[in-house]
Amino acid sequence: MAERRGIAVAAGTTSTTLPAAAHWSEAFDLLATMVAVVQPDGRCLFANAAFENVLGLSRRNVLRRDWFEWFVDPSLLRDTVAAVACNEFSTSRLDAQLKRPFVSPGEPLLVHVIVNQMEQSDVTLVELIEIEQQTRQDREERALDQVRATKELIRNLAHEIKNPLGGIRGAAQLLQMEVESKGLSEYAQVIIHEADRLQALVDRLLAPHRRPHVVGDVNIHEVCERVRALIVAEFPRGLRIERDYDTSIPDFRGDREQLIQAVLNIAHNAAQALGERMVAGDARIVLRTRIARQVTLGKQRFRLALELHIEDNGPGVPEAIRDRIFYPLVSGRDGGSGLGLTLAQTFVAQHQGTIECESEPGRTLFKITMPLP
CATH class of the missing domain: 3.30.450.20 (PAS domain)
Structure with missing residues (x-):
């Protein structure tokens, strides 16, 4: 050449x-x-x-x-x-x-x-x-605005809930000590239990804003391998996790634990959505890394960026919530808290990155894009 x-x-x-x-x-x-x-x-x-x-x-x-x-x-x-x-x-x-x-x-x-x-x-x-370039840029700007608005909403809402919640729990404890009826005591215990459950939810909402940002050298493939090991341990049968890595991607500065949690939340959602395919034995999740060049993130231009794709062959995100999946407390699964993707988006945003989702029956792709040095 x-x-x-x-x-x-x-x-x-x-x-x-x-x-x-x-x-x-x-x-x-x-x-x-x-x-x-x-x-x-x-x-x-x-x-x-x-x-x-x-x-x-x-x-x-x-x-x-x-x-x-x-x-x-x-x-x-x-x-x-x-x-x-x-x-x-x-x-x-x-x-x-x-x-x-x-x-x-x-x-x-x-x-x-x-x-x-x-x-x-x-x-x-x-x-x-x-x-579709302009459409995509507009979508990224809306997503960043959403992250900021969601962060402020969660912080304010959590504090508004937390203060009266402590009073409710304390009153229920006092009531439990005062009443002699076993039935009334059980009702008080229900109040205490539900107050504790709400407290745990509030703590989860506030966790990404309280947790210190521990910056160090991060290898994205070590993050992917950690997530892969955790998913395989929980879903040992009927699920194949494929790796398609660009090993030339350099290390970068970031919070390793936050990124593991962000990728794990997405991959875990994918695994849970693959229940029927696991029974059939053809469930598949792909972890793919690529380099992107000359990328604009949050109105800032970066020469190099990391693209991490998390793709599955599940039924897809329900159309009714497709545009709202990163909102807090929005879940397409019975029993889901609706916080996994919200926290993932928050952690990625703290690394100046974005998350996008493309979904249709048989294929759902989450793409994390973050700047590289």
């Missing part, structure tokens, strides 16, 4: 040189949109970091293949690139579907394609913009 002043070119390509290649490479890699320099014959001379990230492949592998093969229907795009390269148009736009065979679930990505002329003949600059 040859290197031309900072732009990687696949082995076997011509010696075409691109002007100011070094600073082009650096500038294009900072873009959130996908950019490629393409010839009409499908030879790709350059692909930026965003293109790598969306395809889930390294730049070297992207450049080895015919660039048009990455699209579901390449004929119109091929004709458009050829027309722009031949100076029939200075620029042209169209919509296309980009294949993503190496990114779960491998579904095509709908993109808006802009093909532009370049000073050099027979070469075009192609920009691909995810049509």
